[in-house]
Amino acid sequence: MDDAEEIARFHDRCSDLMRELLHGLAAAPDTARPFPEIEDAIGWPRRRIASVLGGVMHLRQIEFGGRRPYRFHDARVSSSGRWELWMDHDQAEAVRVAQAEGSAVATRSGGCLCGAVRYEVRGPLRDVLICHCRECRRWHGHVSASTAARRDDLVLVQAGGLRWIDSPAGDAGARRGFCGECGSSLFWDPPRRDTVSIAAGTLDDAAGLKVVGHWFVAHAGGYYQLPDDELPRHQHSAERDRG
Numbered sequence: 001m002d003d004a005e006e007i008a009r010f011h012d013r014c015s016d017l018m019r020e021l022l023h024g025l026a027a028a029p030d031t032a033r034p035f036p037e038i039e040d041a042i043g044w045p046r047r048r049i050a051s052v053l054g055g056v057m058h059l060r061q062i063e064f065g066g067r068r069p070y071r072f073h074d075a076r077v078s079s080s081g082r083w084e085l086w087m088d089h090d091q092a093e094a095v096r097v098a099q100a101e102g103s104a105v106a107t108r109s110g111g112c113l114c115g116a117v118r119y120e121v122r123g124p125l126r127d128v129l130i131c132h133c134r135e136c137r138r139w140h141g142h143v144s145a146s147t148a149a150r151r152d153d154l155v156l157v158q159a160g161g162l163r164w165i166d167s168p169a170g171d172a173g174a175r176r177g178f179c180g181e182c183g184s185s186l187f188w189d190p191p192r193r194d195t196v197s198i199a200a201g202t203l204d205d206a207a208g209l210k211v212v213g214h215w216f217v218a219h220a221g222g223y224y225q226l227p228d229d230e231l232p233r234h235q236h237s238a239e240r241d242r243g
């Protein structure tokens with residue numbers, strides 16, 4: 001599918017899960033990734049992509065002539081040797097437009113306790129990951145609960161109080177953004193990625209987002225139990241656990 005209107009129609013007609021996958025692909029256009037890597041990025045369990053693609057096949061064939069708003073790399077030609085899935089730039093843009101038009105929460109806002117930092121997110125937000133690493137616990141006072149947005153979608157409306165510090169323990173070279181007036185912890189910004197993590201508690205309205213997994217459980221504090229929520233648990237980050 002190349003026609004933006006057809007992609008928008010597909011976006012409106014498909015299941016919530018398929019829509020979640022479209023948003024996940026649109027967040028990283030022109031990047032072919034194996035299924036597990038995409039599942040990690042969306043916070044999905046393994047093999048959900050295959051099942052969601054299977055579930056949408058009927059709709060594609062009946063209503064869209066078998067066309068799809070994303071592209072495949074066959075395992076034989078992909079660099080990873082596995083099936084890879086991706087959206088080109090125009091497909092991603094069409095999905096992002098459809099998402100913005102289709103949902104009343106396309107623009108979210110948030111800020112610190114005192115109002116000296118205010119931001120808007122003009123695009124999709126990732127679901128929420130709980131991070132148990134030492135650095136997050138020290139900085140947030142307990143585990144972090146973070147959503148994420150594309151860097152271009154995060155707009156600082158009021159940045160008067162915003163201060164940045166280096167994030168010394170992580171391997172992403174990230175910096176952490178906080179309000180110098182009231183001390184609220186807000187952002188985690190790794191320069192080599194195109195997304196910025198945002199403390200979910202700083203959103204004015206986080207309706208529709210949900211917690212989808214635990215990271216760095218190997219570093220969990222000794223003073224609490226991991227919840228019995230059946231969500232995926234990574235010993236470290238999803239990337240490091242795979243490597």
Ligand SMILES: [Zn+2]
Nearest residue numbers: 112114179182
């Ligand atoms: Zn503040």
Ligand SMILES: [Zn+2]
Nearest residue numbers: 131132133136
């Ligand atoms: Zn952390």
